[in-house]
Amino acid sequence: MELAQARKARITPRMGGRILADALVAQGIDHVFEVPGESFLDALDGLYDVRQKLKLVTCRFEAGAVNMAEAYGKLTGRPAAAFVTRGPGACHGAIGVHIAMQDSTPLLLFIGQIPHEDAGRDAFQEIDYRRMFSSVAKWVTQIDHVRRIPEIVAHAVDVAMSGRPGPVVIALSEEMQRDMAEVPDLPRITVTPAHPDPAALSQLRAMLSRSRRPVAVLGGSCWTEAGRTAIHDFFRGNDIPVAVGFRRQALYDGTTDNFAGDLGVGSDPGLIGKVKEADLILAIGSRLGDAATQGYTLLDKAGTVPIVQVHPDGGEIGRVFRPALGIVADLNCFAEAVAAMEPVQPNWTQWTRELRSLREAQRAVPNYEGVLNLGTVMHELEAMLAPDAIVTTDAGNFAGWATRFINFRDGQRYIGPTNGAMGYSVPAAVGAKVVFPDRMVVSLVGDGGFLMTGQEIATAFHHGVAPIVLVFNNQMYGTIRMHQERTYPWRVSGTALTNPDFSKYIEAFGGHGEVVSETGEFTPAFRRAVESGRPAMIELRVNPEQITTRQTIAQLRAGKAPPKPAAKPKRAAAAKHPKPARAGAGGGKPRG
Numbered sequence: 001m002e003l004a005q006a007r008k009a010r011i012t013p014r015m016g017g018r019i020l021a022d023a024l025v026a027q028g029i030d031h032v033f034e035v036p037g038e039s040f041l042d043a044l045d046g047l048y049d050v051r052q053k054l055k056l057v058t059c060r061f062e063a064g065a066v067n068m069a070e071a072y073g074k075l076t077g078r079p080a081a082a083f084v085t086r087g088p089g090a091c092h093g094a095i096g097v098h099i100a101m102q103d104s105t106p107l108l109l110f111i112g113q114i115p116h117e118d119a120g121r122d123a124f125q126e127i128d129y130r131r132m133f134s135s136v137a138k139w140v141t142q143i144d145h146v147r148r149i150p151e152i153v154a155h156a157v158d159v160a161m162s163g164r165p166g167p168v169v170i171a172l173s174e175e176m177q178r179d180m181a182e183v184p185d186l187p188r189i190t191v192t193p194a195h196p197d198p199a200a201l202s203q204l205r206a207m208l209s210r211s212r213r214p215v216a217v218l219g220g221s222c223w224t225e226a227g228r229t230a231i232h233d234f235f236r237g238n239d240i241p242v243a244v245g246f247r248r249q250a251l252y253d254g255t256t257d258n259f260a261g262d263l264g265v266g267s268d269p270g271l272i273g274k275v276k277e278a279d280l281i282l283a284i285g286s287r288l289g290d291a292a293t294q295g296y297t298l299l300d301k302a303g304t305v306p307i308v309q310v311h312p313d314g315g316e317i318g319r320v321f322r323p324a325l326g327i328v329a330d331l332n333c334f335a336e337a338v339a340a341m342e343p344v345q346p347n348w349t350q351w352t353r354e355l356r357s358l359r360e361a362q363r364a365v366p367n368y369e370g371v372l373n374l375g376t377v378m379h380e381l382e383a384m385l386a387p388d389a390i391v392t393t394d395a396g397n398f399a400g401w402a403t404r405f406i407n408f409r410d411g412q413r414y415i416g417p418t419n420g421a422m423g424y425s426v427p428a429a430v431g432a433k434v435v436f437p438d439r440m441v442v443s444l445v446g447d448g449g450f451l452m453t454g455q456e457i458a459t460a461f462h463h464g465v466a467p468i469v470l471v472f473n474n475q476m477y478g479t480i481r482m483h484q485e486r487t488y489p490w491r492v493s494g495t496a497l498t499n500p501d502f503s504k505y506i507e508a509f510g511g512h513g514e515v516v517s518e519t520g521e522f523t524p525a526f527r528r529a530v531e532s533g534r535p536a537m538i539e540l541r542v543n544p545e546q547i548t549t550r551q552t553i554a555q556l557r558a559g560k561a562p563p564k565p566a567a568k569p570k571r572a573a574a575a576k577h578p579k580p581a582r583a584g585a586g587g588g589k590p591r592g
């Protein structure tokens, strides 16, 4: 009754911008990340009216704004909205849409559109967003009629969150934002999540009881705390070794004695070997994508090794690897159902311990050359991370230090772009800290990635939050240099960098800067950064020679002669390009 009255009361004439703001609130959106444009002045004005219910986070770059919204989606399982202007704003923001698509993250991106009457004239900043985003968004639409705002916003949220979550792009035609209409807000709906079929669960149990060497590959998005606990209970109860997918590290508590490590870029070759020996693969939430399957080489496509694949979207099941059993289910519901299942008497206890000991061997820190041992630094960081810390990462070889040496624990989160986008980590950390100001937030980023979007640290100052950024400075685009040395040894081309003084950079904003050149300096520097209470940056002066956690540049070059200095390439020889290397630490094809 009350609701009906409230709805009735709402039906007074409102301007499009206000209807949009109210529609966002009605659909449970509580954060908007934006860079303003004159193309959505009316929407901005509408947001002013709902500022008590919806936090508006003003950013410095559209890639930063959309990355922050994406990080919100990763951390909460619900979409945030990003608002960007037409043309250039949409182009800058596009990277976040691609991340959300490949990482299965719910996200809404609103773009101010040009006036209707100029459509199709190649008008100032005009883009047809349906064409532009058709292959990177889950759904692209445009609101042309003010009366349809509540319907389209409600549907956009449903689409972003249903099945395989993803990004929805909504262009807002300019005059529509100013039109008046009398339309009601629409309520949020509750859709019962897809529960797993009990018969499929019995089949899964039967397959498990026949197995001698099972391995779980855990991935996917929108896990709840309850879902994570339940899947943990299931794996522990059955003592199944668990490998996490690419950049899904914190889905499983690394300290448990059935955690076997991560499958992604630069993974442990020992783990990869073991997965190839498995007699049953339980892919829970994982799409068994490119990175996790080492360039689609890890598993057997013909299905001689049975795979059970559980995913909320049937269209993702068996996309490359054909499973013996596919289960369409909400991951959290699936987890609760299998946690309640009678455990199987494991036939594989020894096997699980073998996988675990491989992980432990990986975590032991070798005697790296040089005075800054990043393995030890990561162990020290692990010890100082708050129990509910959020760690964000970028793309780059530096990320291998965290995945190899840190065991994330329950309650902690580790998020990064599974699509390998540089420039994610700092905005993601700023966004995370705005949303969770009481949690410790640490950004891990390379010197290359930092100078892509590191200026978003200004947003942290603007909103009064203090993330801590660890910049791994090796003075190069190290990942590409690694591929270069494998494929074109000794020929360094386009991968070296010249950097600013990072601690002065953060100090110029009023933040706390530290430089760490030796292992022993890290812990006190990190503690000072935490205690400063200000946005902080710690520059780690990395030995550039140690190009991955497993290899040095000298090892990559070993046995390959340096090129003769002045020899001009002959025409015939120039045509013979070497093929890109496929193997290396972690195997797979080159991935940036």
Ligand SMILES: Cc1ncc(C[n+]2csc(CCOP(=O)(O)OP(=O)(O)O)c2C)c(N)n1
Residues within 6 Å of the ligand: 394, 395, 396, 397, 398, 399, 420, 421, 422, 423, 445, 446, 447, 448, 449, 450, 472, 474, 476, 477, 478, 479, 480, 591, 592
């Ligand atoms: C937006 C974007 N541009 C380019 C690349 C290709 N790429 C992948 S890793 C990498 C180098 C990263 O350098 P840095 O951030 O310094 O980390 P490092 O590899 O040196 O540890 C590049 C250029 C990418 N993945 N994303």
Ligand SMILES: [Mg+2]
Residues within 6 Å of the ligand: 446, 447, 448, 472, 473, 474, 475, 476, 477, 478
């Ligand atoms: Mg670098």
